[in-house]
Amino acid sequence: MDTTLVLHGLEIVAFICVSLTLIMQLWSRNNEQAKINKRLPGGSFGLPLLGETLKYMASMKTSMPTFMAEHRQKYGEMFKSKLMGAFCIVTTKSDTIKWVLAHEGKQFVTGYPKSFRKVLGEYTALSLHGEQWKSTRRFLVNSLRVELLKERIPMIEQTVLENLNSWAIKGCVSIREETKTLAFNVVAQYLLGSRLKSGPVNDSLRNDFYVLTEGLFALPINFPGTNFRNALEARARILKTLEEDIVSKPRPAGDEDQYVDYMDYMRKENLPGTTDELLREKTRCHILGLLFAGHETAASAMLFAVKYIMDNPRVWNELRAEHDNIQVSKFEGGNLTWDDYKNMRFSQSVITETLRLANPVALLWREATEDVQLNGSLIPKGWKTVCAIREAHHDPEFFDHPHEFNPWRHQHEVLNPAKKPPLLAFGGGPRYCPGAELARAELCIFLHHLVTKFDLKACETEIVSFFPVPMFSNGLQVRVQERDPATKCSQKIMAY
């Protein structure tokens, strides 16, 4: 037989075999996918590439976001979706969310979207997992511990007073701007001592954090003019400022400095592969992450607390009575103490209710490290699990009239303990916010001086929205006046 003919025949056989194998593989993969799909909860992946991202963002930019509630109604408490470029299972029920958060490092690890990790950096706590995260976490918990916080109460009070005293002079203020400045100054001093107290470096850093926040959950399109690109550039400027304007300058005597402390600590931890250059980069990134996490969240909580107490005279009066009582109990207007803070019970409920309705963190992101079976549905390995805490905070099963601002619902003595509302404002499980107590203390001190010294009046009607963070259309413009002397108390107020 002609050898060319034989070779030709063999080629055809080989071609058929390869094609058959490919078809079989494709078929089995489709089969596998079909089996997985059957085990996924209901839901929709939305548009190709974009998924449901734009739909979610558009909903969060309104005053009454309905994306999650509508999906929950249609598909149940867990549903599949595609958000920020990732296939995900969204959970909206507090029990399920708590379970997911509690299994950090086991079935789940942190899984924030690409834009978030790129903008905040790979070395911030929320991007790290495994041993690197554990050692950073130990440092965080230690540096934000209660004993240290107690010592810093005078510093926080001083910073609050400096900020608030300028309000009355200005007359009409943007509460968003003012609370951003205040919260930034508190956390900057907490971390870096007096170096960042005020001035042009402080101003430029704060402005860069505005830009950075806008890009955190933007589509990761690295093109001039996009929010993502602007945020990356802001990040680079922040890191440069930290290195050149803060760290390289001599530390004032008596200042604490978490930058140096973190570097020393990580050097001692001696994680494999850590060069000196990498250590400096990690440290800058760590401080950037803390400055961000510590001020954007607390500022947002202060902003919304102001709005809610202004809109609810009964709350304002009860809050004022609580703080007037504390004030008259002090000798000649002495400074606030840790015990005073611990006595601000109604204020704590106001803060909790503010965070329930307008938590600065709407979604917590995890990634499944293995196939997880949850509530009868599958979360496939490698998929994101999105914990919708804002939605859980509006669950009518736990919160009557969930859209109403009602701080009294958190006063546990009047609650049936079995129905204690599930609060996830500071997360849960091993990643529970290490700055929660600092944030609460700062907010309480802020409320104390606000309601005891000033009367507030809204300047205009503003529209609220919740993306990328909760905010008001004009930053909440408020007319601030010294408190009417007729309402000042000279005696302890007994009944409130």
Ligand code: HEM
């Ligand atoms: C009202 C204010 C605050 C709110 C609502 C808040 C909320 C949260 C939430 C929900 C988490 C968990 C994220 C997750 O599990 O994925 C978290 C983590 C974190 N928070 Fe806060 N936070 C606040 C204030 C602060 C402050 C003042 C600091 C520090 C100065 C801080 C530092 C951090 C850090 C470093 C983490 C990451 C912890 C880890 O990954 O182990 N936060 N925060």
